Amino acid sequence: MSMNTRLLLITFLCVFSIGQCIAQTWYTGKDNFRQAIFQDSILSDYNYQAKKDIVNVTETDIHPGEGFRPSLSLDIANRNNRENKKYPVYRQSQTGTITKAGYVEKTVWGVVWGYGDSSNFHALLLRAGNQDPYGYHIPELQYSIITVAEGDTIFHAPWNTLSSPYINPETDYNRIHVVPVNGGYEIFIGKERECRIGICHDDRLFGSSAGVYIGSGAKIKMKNWSLSPVEYIERKVFLTADKLYEYLNISTNEIEGFYEPLQSVSASDNIRLGGNYQLSAISTQQYILLLYVNGAQRFQDQWETGMIKAILKPTGLVNIFNVTWFDAEHKPLKDGVKAVILSNHIISIYFDKEGVILKWAQTGNKKEFDTPFHYSMYRDILYNTTLIPSFFISSL
Numbered sequence: 001m002s003m004n005t006r007l008l009l010i011t012f013l014c015v016f017s018i019g020q021c022i023a024q025t026w027y028t029g030k031d032n033f034r035q036a037i038f039q040d041s042i043l044s045d046y047n048y049q050a051k052k053d054i055v056n057v058t059e060t061d062i063h064p065g066e067g068f069r070p071s072l073s074l075d076i077a078n079r080n081n082r083e084n085k086k087y088p089v090y091r092q093s094q095t096g097t098i099t100k101a102g103y104v105e106k107t108v109w110g111v112v113w114g115y116g117d118s119s120n121f122h123a124l125l126l127r128a129g130n131q132d133p134y135g136y137h138i139p140e141l142q143y144s145i146i147t148v149a150e151g152d153t154i155f156h157a158p159w160n161t162l163s164s165p166y167i168n169p170e171t172d173y174n175r176i177h178v179v180p181v182n183g184g185y186e187i188f189i190g191k192e193r194e195c196r197i198g199i200c201h202d203d204r205l206f207g208s209s210a211g212v213y214i215g216s217g218a219k220i221k222m223k224n225w226s227l228s229p230v231e232y233i234e235r236k237v238f239l240t241a242d243k244l245y246e247y248l249n250i251s252t253n254e255i256e257g258f259y260e261p262l263q264s265v266s267a268s269d270n271i272r273l274g275g276n277y278q279l280s281a282i283s284t285q286q287y288i289l290l291l292y293v294n295g296a297q298r299f300q301d302q303w304e305t306g307m308i309k310a311i312l313k314p315t316g317l318v319n320i321f322n323v324t325w326f327d328a329e330h331k332p333l334k335d336g337v338k339a340v341i342l343s344n345h346i347i348s349i350y351f352d353k354e355g356v357i358l359k360w361a362q363t364g365n366k367k368e369f370d371t372p373f374h375y376s377m378y379r380d381i382l383y384n385t386t387l388i389p390s391f392f393i394s395s396l
Contacts (some may be wrong), residue, residue, distance in 0.1 A: 001312030018121055025227055026211070027056050032098055033090060042202050043222040047214045050089040050101035053108065058212030060227055064205040065292060065304050069180040070113055072210055075173040078109040079219040081128050082170050085142075087217040095234050106142070113185070116206030122387035123213055124176065124187050124197070127298040128162055140168035141174075143185060147202040157198045158182075161253060166194040180230045183331040199225070206233075235330055238291055241305040244280060256281050257346060259360035261295075274298040274328025279309055279360055281347070286310040286356025288321065290347070298328040310349065312339050323349055 009204040033049035036056060047054050060298040062070045081191035082086045082368040086103035093099065106127040115121040124144075129140025145157040166267045167189060168174050181321035184203050189195040210227065214220045239247065248257055259279045282289045296303040336352035345362035 009217055010109040024058050025060055030292070031090060031383065039274045041225075043212065043220070045212065045214050045220045045222075047216060047218055047220075048090055050091045050104075050216055053113050053216055053346075054214045055115070055121075055211055056214065056226075057112065057209040060113075060210050062205070062227075062229050063208045064302070065114075065235060065237060066308075068260050069185075069203065069205060069232045069235070070227050071179055071230045072111075072113060072208055072227040073175060073177045073224070074222055074226065075175050075224040076109070076111065076169055076212060076213075077168075077172050077173040078107060078126070079221060080107050080217055081109070083128050083130065084268075087219075089217045098312075101205040102314060104217035108145075108213070109218045110213040111178065111211070112213055113210040114207065115211065117210040120206035122147050122185065122202065122225050124178070124200075125213060127159075127213075127215075129163070138163045138165065141189075142168055143197055145198055145200050147200060147204075149202075149204075149206070154202065156200050156202070160198075162189070162195060162197065164189075164195050165180075165201075166190040173223070175224075180232065196215055199331060203232075203235075203240040204299075231395060236308065237304055237306040238289060238307045238308055239282070244272055244282075244291065244293075244306050247282075253283050254345070255341060256283055257362045258293065259290075259362050261359070262346065263359040264357070273358070275300070275303075277309065286313070288341075297329065302328075302330065305370040310339075311340075319366055325349065325351070 002143075024038070026036070026042075027105045028036045028038050028044050030036070033052075034045070034047050036043070036045040036053065038044075042058065045048060045056050046336070048274060051178075055192055058068050062068050084105075086105045087107055089101050089104050090098050091101040108125050108127050109127040110123055112121050112123045124150045125144045125146065127142050129142055139286065140161060140163045142159050142161050144159045144194075147154040147156065149151050174189055175191050178195075179188070181199065182201070182203075185200040187200065188195040189197060197280060212220055212222050235258065251257070257280065259281060261276055261278070264273055277295045278293040279290045280293050289308055290312065291305075292303050292309045293305055309326055311324040313323075319341050321341070322334070322340040323339045324332050324334040326332055333351070338350045338352075340348045342348070347360045347362075349358045351357070357365055
């Protein structure tokens, strides 16, 4: 069965805990094909239904847009994970009769995080390795790292094989670590992270749940679930919309204010802007922050007014800054990115590798952006609107 077919058949079961203190609250219950028990801090979840994978998740209280991502570790085992062995699965007819539907070899199991719904999540998927023809008996697992976004599957790593003495063989527990890094999540196996599997190159949170993946025919045991929030400034709302407008309306700093897009110059027709971004500038002791106001088109649901779009760090040269720019997917770009702020309150950002120049002009009235997607009345007179392309840079 293909991965896309398998994912379409997934049933997700979410159970949310109530209150400020988030405890592990898993689905438990029993039916004709499944038995899930949480006892003595161990989750046991068996899935014997044919062509139907399951995810059992718990609430993390780490929500999208609040400036944090989950760092998690867990010990997980699949008791139906022996090499070169098949496990029975069953189906139920329309009349209610349960019959054997065949066998599954290499049942799939793993961990999910950033769960929003059945069409939006990240996952590390595991299955048994191949039988060792040489008799060395080095423990082996096969793995895949995926993101499912709006129902489409992105493979950060296709099915690969990992052989290591730090992997517990077949049906024993393995320690999994999912660690936030710039632009994604790094994944390890081993008590001390001895085996680096790879990176999920997508840092989005679709929702606030995480849990375990139980494929058809799998028999999962999970313990030592540990999860903590990691601050993530790229996703954090630095100032809420009300606080931002209130602050800028009384600010006397000449650089601070609202900025509207003035010009976009691209050296490549294949580079497109992620939106007609309206920004605001805030000056701190160390940096100038460009905050998102509105205008995102790609991943519009991932942006809120007051999130950081760029960090400008002084270089020691007058009005020239090193820049960390966060693209439409919140991934940081900083190699070869510079900014110049001119005396006429125009901010220019240069992306040397991409061959792109973006410019914004400060509005004369700090209240002009009180209404989302509002443009100043004098824009068509002062600026040639044809300079702003109808196509937008996807990587920025």
